[in-house]
Amino acid sequence: MAGALDGVRILDLSWGIAGPLGVMLLAEQGADVIKVEPPGGDPFRAYSGYAVWNRSRRSVTVDLKRADGLEAFLRLVDDADVIVETFRPGVTDRLGIGYDALHARNSRLVYSSCPGYPDGHRFASRAGYDALIQASSGQQWEQPGWRMGPIFLHMPMPSMGAAFLIPTGILAALVAREETGRGQHVTTSLYQGALLYTTQIWQHVEKAPAAFHDLMGKSYPPGIHQQMLFEVADGEWVHSSVMSGLTPQASQDELLGLEDPPDPLTFLTMAPEDREGFTAARREAYKHHPRDELVRTFQENNHAIEAVITMEEALGAGGHPHPQLVANGMVAEIDDPELGHTTQIGVPINLLGTPGGIQGPQPLPGEHNVEIFGLLGYSDADIAAFSGEVD
Numbered sequence: 001m002a003g004a005l006d007g008v009r010i011l012d013l014s015w016g017i018a019g020p021l022g023v024m025l026l027a028e029q030g031a032d033v034i035k036v037e038p039p040g041g042d043p044f045r046a047y048s049g050y051a052v053w054n055r056s057r058r059s060v061t062v063d064l065k066r067a068d069g070l071e072a073f074l075r076l077v078d079d080a081d082v083i084v085e086t087f088r089p090g091v092t093d094r095l096g097i098g099y100d101a102l103h104a105r106n107s108r109l110v111y112s113s114c115p116g117y118p119d120g121h122r123f124a125s126r127a128g129y130d131a132l133i134q135a136s137s138g139q140q141w142e143q144p145g146w147r148m149g150p151i152f153l154h155m156p157m158p159s160m161g162a163a164f165l166i167p168t169g170i171l172a173a174l175v176a177r178e179e180t181g182r183g184q185h186v187t188t189s190l191y192q193g194a195l196l197y198t199t200q201i202w203q204h205v206e207k208a209p210a211a212f213h214d215l216m217g218k219s220y221p222p223g224i225h226q227q228m229l230f231e232v233a234d235g236e237w238v239h240s241s242v243m244s245g246l247t248p249q250a251s252q253d254e255l256l257g258l259e260d261p262p263d264p265l266t267f268l269t270m271a272p273e274d275r276e277g278f279t280a281a282r283r284e285a286y287k288h289h290p291r292d293e294l295v296r297t298f299q300e301n302n303h304a305i306e307a308v309i310t311m312e313e314a315l316g317a318g319g320h321p322h323p324q325l326v327a328n329g330m331v332a333e334i335d336d337p338e339l340g341h342t343t344q345i346g347v348p349i350n351l352l353g354t355p356g357g358i359q360g361p362q363p364l365p366g367e368h369n370v371e372i373f374g375l376l377g378y379s380d381a382d383i384a385a386f387s388g389e390v391d
Helices: 018-027 067-078 091-095 099-105 130-136 157-180 190-198 212-216 252-256 264-269 272-286 291-300 311-315 323-327 369-374 380-386
Strands: 009-012 032-037 058-061 082-085 110-113 185-187 229-231 237-241 304-308 331-336 340-345
Touching: 009 018, 009 067, 018 032, 018 082, 018 157, 032 067, 058 369, 067 099, 067 380, 082 157, 091 099, 099 110, 110 157, 130 157, 130 190, 157 185, 157 190, 229 272, 237 291, 252 272, 252 291, 291 304, 369 380
Parallel strands: 009 032, 009 082, 032 058, 082 110, 110 185
Antiparallel strands: 229 237, 237 304, 331 340
């Protein structure tokens, strides 16, 4: 069965995280994606995530600074529906592949741009790497961490936000094209990707209540969520949430076998040293219960609790992925041309009428040069010249 985007051709000139990942989401819903790489391949190919983000597409290599390379690319543009690029503002115009030039050639083209900063921003001409966007957007300063002061975010928030904005904008423009018959320029940026998340939690710190830092703290100072992680028997862990809104049939202290536990309201009024002493006793009690048995008992008594498992356990380091991931189609076995047999995350969007699917592993740089450019009438020698295969 064809995917929802069957018949849509995307030329992917992006690199980094946001573009490749955002385009992958479209590729696995049926879009025909051609990754357009410079001679030698995308410079980010050594990044470990590329084995996943670059899958489900074909690859050609083209030297856009050569006249014949530019002409070969423009012939691909004639039949394309979408172009995705992540250059700094102005770079594509200098290469002769900017929006105005390509839209004049193909008026139905949806042209998606995602630089580090939006056009017109005071930093628009600067390199826009994720960590620098974290710094310049306030994210590193706002993230509580292991010490006071700014913290590097291990999650690439700007890129992950933009990875959702790119396909959303493209799909909106394709829907609009059905009405107008014309494509348009769709723009976002890593900076806007960072702000996508910020809008959910932003407030002026000086006006925040006293509990703000405790609630938002991740590791320093340890907030309330950190205190819900408990070590259990055999060095394993659980997360027992007391903020779930459920009404337990028995308290956690009763289920742990603690004697004369205080009720929650009494606990809050105890002297700090008494609370700390009882908290230590509670943590020690958790250590005497096997993880799976404790989770089952707590859930039977209407507690929100889950085992804290490692990624190896979730993805199945021994070849046995977690049953839930298997049931949801969220793991896949892929033979990568460089890495060999891999276990990867599956397709994260499910359309029952037009189901998506992984179309193959990441291609090698220029793997489909002859297949794609040959159909345009280019000879092997022509392709070798403009794709950088020969000097």
